[in-house]
Structure formats: C-alpha cells, structure tokens
Amino acid sequence: xxSRELLIDKVSQALSxxxxxxxxxxxxxxxxxxxxxxxxxxxxxxxxxxxxxxxERSDEDFLREIxxxxxxxxxxxxxxNIWHGVVGAEMVKDELGIAHEDILNAIRQHTTGAxxxxxxxxxxxxxxxxxxxxxxxGVEEVRTLAFDDLAASVGWQTAHTLTFLLTxxxxxxxxxxxxxxxxxxxx
Ligand code: DGI
Ligand code: FE
Ligand code: FE
Ligand code: FE
Numbered sequence: 001x002x003s004r005e006l007l008i009d010k011v012s013q014a015l016s017x018x019x020x021x022x023x024x025x026x027x028x029x030x031x032x033x034x035x036x037x038x039x040x041x042x043x044x045x046x047x048x049x050x051x052x053x054x055x056e057r058s059d060e061d062f063l064r065e066i067x068x069x070x071x072x073x074x075x076x077x078x079x080x081n082i083w084h085g086v087v088g089a090e091m092v093k094d095e096l097g098i099a100h101e102d103i104l105n106a107i108r109q110h111t112t113g114a115x116x117x118x119x120x121x122x123x124x125x126x127x128x129x130x131x132x133x134x135x136x137x138g139v140e141e142v143r144t145l146a147f148d149d150l151a152a153s154v155g156w157q158t159a160h161t162l163t164f165l166l167t168x169x170x171x172x173x174x175x176x177x178x179x180x181x182x183x184x185x186x187x
Contacts, residue, residue, distance in 0.1 A: 007049050010096055014053055022133060023052055030127035036147050039119050047106045047124045050096060054088025055080070062087045082173050085111045113158055113179035122154050129157050155183040 012020045027048035034044035054062075062083040066075050069090050075083065089107040092098050106121040108114075110128055117125065126146045130139060138160065146153040158180045165172055 004045060004049070007046065007096065011049055011053055015056055019052060019055060022131065023049060025131035025133050026051065026124075026127045029131045030123055033123040033127055033146060033150070034120075037119055037123060037150055039123055043100065043103055043120055044123055044127075046098060046100070047103045047120060048127060050092045050098060050103070051107050051110045051124055051128060052084060052088075053096065053107075054091045055084040057084070057088070057091070059083075061091075065090050078171075078173065081111060085109065112173050112175040113154060113183065114175060115178050115182045117154065119150065122150050126150065126153050126157065151183065154179075155185075159184040 011023060015023065027045055030044040030048040031041055033039070034041050059080070062080070063076060065071070065087050066073075066083075069087075071087065071090075075086065086108050089104045092107055093104055098104065102118055102120050105114075105118065106124040109117055109121045110124050113125055114121070130143045130146055142153055142156050142160075145156055158176070162172065162176060162180050162184075165176070
C-alpha cells in the first residue's frame with residue numbers, strides 16, 4: 001500500500017464518516033487548485049487529507065498538547081474551531097509522522113488564514129471552503145474566483161467569514177482580523 005492509503009486509513013479512523021467524506025472532497029478540490037496554480041500535487045493531497053485530523057479530539061487533549069508543546073498561552077482561551085488547526089498540526093506531526101513544514105503551516109492556517117500564506121496554504125484554505133459539498137450564497141462565484149485569482153479568493157472568503165462571525169456574536173480570533181487586514185482590504 002502507498003502512503004496515501006496508509007494516511008487515509010489513519011484519518012478515517014479518527015473521524016466520523018461524514019467528516020471523512022468532507023476531507024476527501026477537500027482533497028479533490030485541492031488537487032484541482034494545485035494543478036491550476038502549479039503546486040505539488042502530493043503536498044496538496046497530504047495537507048487536505050490531514051487538515052481536520054484533530055477535529056474530533058477532546059478539549060482535554062488539546063489543552064494537554066498546548067502545555068506539552070509550550071504553544072502560545074493565549075490558545076487556552078479558545079476552543080475547538082481554533083485548536084483543531086493550530087494545535088491539531090502538532091498531532092498530525094507526532095501521530096501521522098508528517099514533518100513537512102509547509103504542510104503543517106497549511107493545516108495551522110486552514111481555519112483563520114494568516115498574513116503570510118504559501119500557495120499551498122492558500123489552496124487548502126480555499127479547498128476547505130469551496131469543496132463540492134459546500135453550499136452557501138456566492139459559492140459558485142468564489143469557486144470561479146479561486147481558479148481565476150487565488151489571492152483575491154482568500155480575501156473573499158475572509159471577508160465573508162468575518163461578516164458571518166459578526167452576526168453570530170462570537171469572539172473573533174485576532175489572527176482572523178490580521179488575515180482580513182492583509183487579504184481583504186484594497187491596498
Ligand atoms: O473544520 P471545517 O468545519 O471544515 O472548517 P474550518 O476549520 O475552516 O472552520 C471551523 C469553524 O471555525 C467555522 O465554523 C468557522 C469558525 N471560525 C473561523 N474563524 C473564527 C471562527 N470562529 C471564531 N469564534 N472566531 C474566528 O475568528
Ligand atoms: Fe477545519
Ligand atoms: Fe476553512
Ligand atoms: Fe475542513
């Protein structure tokens with residue numbers, strides 16, 4: 001068996017069937033974007049397959065990992081939405097044996113984005129948002145944009161997600177605001 005099959009085995013065991021199907025759709029979209037934007041297909045595949053690996057872990061697991069890896073103390077004030085990428089990347093590294101920093105950074109950045117993002121990271125951020133199972137107003141528009149102007153599509157997603165979060169009256173992660181200021185504002 002190849003490395004993709006081994007990875008699929010481990011990831012599928014860590015996730016519900018529904019979420020694993022999302023992961024496979026993210027991989028499909030990430031591969032299409034990688035071809036379009038000349039990013040290595042294997043890196044895109046691995047990043048997509050592992051991006052939500054930690055999503056179903058307990059809060060206790062994440063808090064233990066933050067302590068163990070001496071990550072930013074402020075992280076303890078957040079929750080699964082933020083942890084599963086930023087802290088989850090540590091679990092992907094240790095438990096799945098993935099050491100490639102570009103992949104780990106793409107996983108870390110897949111929910112909130114970041115001021116500096118590689119093309120691989122932009123692709124994962126977009127593939128997670130526009131995979132074939134996603135349905136929201138504007139999804140067709142932003143799917144087209146991701147293949148037309150990748151950076152503009154990152155800005156589009158960030159502005160729309162932030163607008164949505166504001167209607168939900170939830171706390172905004174500072175990194176989300178930094179991403180907005182970098183990618184969504186006319187310069
Ligand atoms: O893991 P997925 O469901 O595939 O998607 P995701 O990792 O991109 O997003 C997970 C959730 O995180 C999504 O419901 C939106 C939310 N989120 C993104 N940025 C922020 C946030 N939630 C809060 N409270 N604050 C943020 O800045
Ligand atoms: Fe996620
Ligand atoms: Fe996302
Ligand atoms: Fe996801």
